[in-house]
Amino acid sequence: MIFQLTSKHPRAKKNLNILGFLPPPSYRLSRFSAPLIASSVLLAFHKPYGVLSQFTPEPGSAWRTLADFGLPKNVYALGRLDADSEGLLLFSDEAGLNSRLLDPHNAHRREYWVQVEGLPADAALARLARGVKIGDYQTLPAVARRLDPPPALGPRNPPVRFRKTVPDSWLSLELIEGKNRQVRRMTAAVGHPTLRLVRARIGTLTLGSLVPGAWRELTGAERTAVFG
Helix, strand or coil, rough: CCCCCCCCCCHHHHHHHHHCCCCCEEEECCCCCCCCCEECCCCEEEEEEEEECCCCCCCCCCCCCCCHCCCCCCCEECCCCCCCCCEEEEEEECHHEEEEEEHHHCCEEEEEEEEEEECHHHHHHHHHHHHEEEEEEEEEECEEEEEEEECCCCCCCCCCCCCCCCCCCEEEEEEEECCCCCHHHHHHHHCCCCEEEEEEECCCECCCCCCCCCCCCHHHHHHHHHCC
């Protein structure tokens, strides 16, 4: 719903209240009788390699920060990606979305494309799907499959290390949780260290054509794709 003031008088908001048309608190009153629009926003960002999932730098760190990408003020990241990971990262200024998206009880699925050393056998994929021990934690059941052909991604900067004697391959891992460096620890647990990691999907929302370093506001339909 869009509310439009018909007066520029500073008492217009009070007059609207008298008439019973004062918009709800989640809407903001803009100057010069502009339409009143929803204050909450949901953004999709393609985080490049080498960028921290925060706006302030870490002391002594060479990683870039989110402040380099012109994101709107007052938004915060929903979850995080490690600096050496890439892909889909969401932002909002709406309180409470973090737990709604990230709590495993809500079972919001996130898909990761993972380049690993070696060629995982069916038994390794089955272990990933059942859940593996990482430290003292047993991961929840996941969906694990090979990606053949590999995903159509541009080269990483810096490039992934290449070893002539060790082949590499791509997997898809679909999780409903996000422990610290979980995907890397999972693939290492089955003998296939991660070389490159890209989050490709949250809910049913995919990276699509969003290029590294770019962001855009999501539509209502895309918001539904994220949260269901």
